[in-house]
Amino acid sequence: MRKRRSNKPIIAILSFLLVYFLLLEALLLCEKGQPGSQIETLGDAIWFSLVTISTVGYGDVTPVTTAGHVIGFVFLLLSMGVLVALFGSVVSVLTSEGLPMMKLQFNRKKDWYYIAEFTAEGDAFARDILREDPDAVIIFGVSREKEIEKPDYPCLFINVSPARIVSHKKGIGNRCKLFYLEEDDIWHNLKAADVHTLDADVYARTMSGQEKLSDNIHFFHSYDCCARSYWRENPLDQNEDVVVLIGFGNYGTALLERAILMNINDSDFDVAYHVFGDARRFLEIHMNLDYAFGINERRAGYDSLFFHEEDWTSAHDIIAQADRIIICDDDESVCWDIYWQILRYYWNGGKIYLRSSRETPDVAYFGTIEQIYTMDQIVRTRLNYAAILMNDLYRNSVENSLDWDELSDQLKQSKIAAADHLLMKVRILLNDRSISRFDRKTFLDAYKAYWTEKNNFGRLDSLRRIEHARWIRFYTYFNWVYGPVRDDRKRENPMICDYDLLSPEQKAHHDHAWELLGEIAKLIKSGNV
Numbered sequence: 007m008r009k010r011r012s013n014k015p016i017i018a019i020l021s022f023l024l025v026y027f028l029l030l031e032a033l034l035l036c037e038k039g040q041p042g043s044q045i046e047t048l049g050d051a052i053w054f055s056l057v058t059i060s061t062v063g064y065g066d067v068t069p070v071t072t073a074g075h076v077i078g079f080v081f082l083l084l085s086m087g088v089l090v091a092l093f094g095s096v097v098s099v100l101t102s103e104g105l106p107m108m109k110l111q112f113n114r115k116k117d118w119y120y121i122a123e124f125t126a127e128g129d130a131f132a133r134d135i136l137r138e139d140p141d142a143v144i145i146f147g148v149s150r151e152k153e154i155e156k157p158d159y160p161c162l163f164i165n166v167s168p169a170r171i172v173s174h175k176k177g178i179g180n181r182c183k184l185f186y187l188e189e190d191d192i193w194h195n196l197k198a199a200d201v202h203t204l205d206a207d208v209y210a211r212t213m214s215g216q217e218k219l220s221d222n223i224h225f226f227h228s229y230d231c232c233a234r235s236y237w238r239e240n241p242l243d244q245n246e247d248v249v250v251l252i253g254f255g256n257y258g259t260a261l262l263e264r265a266i267l268m269n270i271n272d273s274d275f276d277v278a279y280h281v282f283g284d285a286r287r288f289l290e291i292h293m294n295l296d297y298a299f300g301i302n303e304r305r306a307g308y309d310s311l312f313f314h315e316e317d318w319t320s321a322h323d324i325i326a327q328a329d330r331i332i333i334c335d336d337d338e339s340v341c342w343d344i345y346w347q348i349l350r351y352y353w354n355g356g357k358i359y360l361r362s363s364r365e366t367p368d369v370a371y372f373g374t375i376e377q378i379y380t381m382d383q384i385v386r387t388r389l390n391y392a393a394i395l396m397n398d399l400y401r402n403s404v405e406n407s408l409d410w411d412e413l414s415d416q417l418k419q420s421k422i423a424a425a426d427h428l429l430m431k432v433r434i435l436l437n438d439r440s441i442s443r444f445d446r447k448t449f450l451d452a453y454k455a456y457w458t459e460k461n462n463f464g465r466l467d468s469l470r471r472i473e474h475a476r477w478i479r480f481y482t483y484f485n486w487v488y489g490p491v492r493d494d495r496k497r498e499n500p501m502i503c504d505y506d507l508l509s510p511e512q513k514a515h516h517d518h519a520w521e522l523l524g525e526i527a528k529l530i531k532s533g534n535v
Contacts, residue, residue: 254283
């Protein structure tokens with residue numbers, strides 16, 4: 007329920023006017039007709055009152071009666087209140103919302119970015135925005151008094167509702183973008199009420215993992231942003247067979263999910279992931295992973311997932327054998343404690359990656375505020391660019407297919423997972439694991455390499471196995487199972503089976519995922535993906 011606006015300012019103004027006019031009438035009654043009186047009309051009384059209240063004091067009109075002098079003194083007292091109120095209003099305009107709102111008025115053609123709170127995350131995000139768009143107008147939705155420190159970049163602190171900000175733009179230029187960077191802030195922040203009705207694009211951090219709520223509200227998952235960024239920048243090497251994740255909260259779950267969906271880099275499938283943390287809920291939700299993995303056992307032809315109930319400190323052999331250790335507890339102080347314990351008390355010859363919110367010298371860190379809170383990660387225009395292109399290609403070939411914004415969350419996730427693996431496909435075809443970004447030329451080079459390898463049946467079969475593994479991992483992760491015919495309601499698909507059980511036509515179906523490299527290259531105009 008909306009709060010009613012206070013009527014106190016209106017009542018105060020009306021009371022002041024009533025008292026003022028009563029004093030004028032009393033002054034006129036006392037002075038009119040008196041010997042030597044200079045106040046004979048209402049105009050004379052008003053002139054005297056204004057000269058007195060403004061403290062100008064010309065002296066051309068003065069009362070001659072005792073009562074008139076008393077009323078003049080009352081006007082003088084009123085002048086002090088008027089000056090204090092006027093001074094306070096000027097100060098309020100200069101120090102609170104008045105002046106910033108005036109500045110907005112002269113910058114309506116620029117892009118406006120409203121960030122609900124001035125936090126470390128909001129500060130890092132604002133800096134990233136300005137790196138991409140130096141003319142952007144940054145608006146923090148808090149009062150100036152709540153500044154943690156004075157930013158060294160241009161920004162405004164305006165403690166008003168987002169609706170007022172959006173309406174102030176008056177539809178000039180691009181739509182205003184509103185950002186809620188605190189976890190589930192959009193549900194708890196009173197200023198976020200009814201933002202779905204505004205002519206603005208809203209981006210909110212959430213725990214749910216959903217992509218969209220309404221036409222203008224988009225969600226981002228900070229843990230998933232961290233995981234996608236990590237595996238994109240730190241791909242598995244072909245020689246890495248044992249990967250350890252210590253900490254299985256929000257970060258650990260997101261990292262394992264992306265590893266399951268992205269880390270298919272050859273057809274040997276012999277990577278073992280050892281997870282230390284409480285995985286009961288994860289396994290209850292993802293109950294069909296044994297279709298695509300060996301669960302708590304080595305299984306020929308499959309990667310393995312080992313979930314350990316015991317603490318990592320007792321797993322000396324696993325720590326020693328690990329090619330990669332990812333320390334990803336949700337509590338950063340715990341991450342640091344684990345890191346120092348491993349260095350001090352355990353032998354390990356592999357890589358150790360530490361989740362840290364800040365850049366740390368001489369440490370292989372990931373998940374910093376600066377890495378997560380970027381336009382790429384939150385708005386995801388470039389991050390999902392390849393997935394959107396893939397959907398455009400599908401729309402061009404299939405009638406009545408849906409635009410990207412019309413897709414369900416699962417269809418979006420399917421295309422995002424396929425697009426994220428394009429990077430792995432390029433690395434495989436070009437035999438270069440260092441590639442973390444690619445452009446039109448890189449796509450074309452990989453596509454040419456694919457056509458060369460396609461003529462080798464053994465190599466083609468290997469590429470098909472890789473894509474089938476990626477495909478089946480995605481569907482089993484979302485609890486699809488084998489069925490004689492495809493049934494979306496029951497989540498059944500006839501291709502959810504061992505690769506060797508597929509028909510020749512079904513195996514050839516996976517060629518399209520590799521041929522997409524050439525089709526996407528045609529759509530890329532410039533820049534990196």
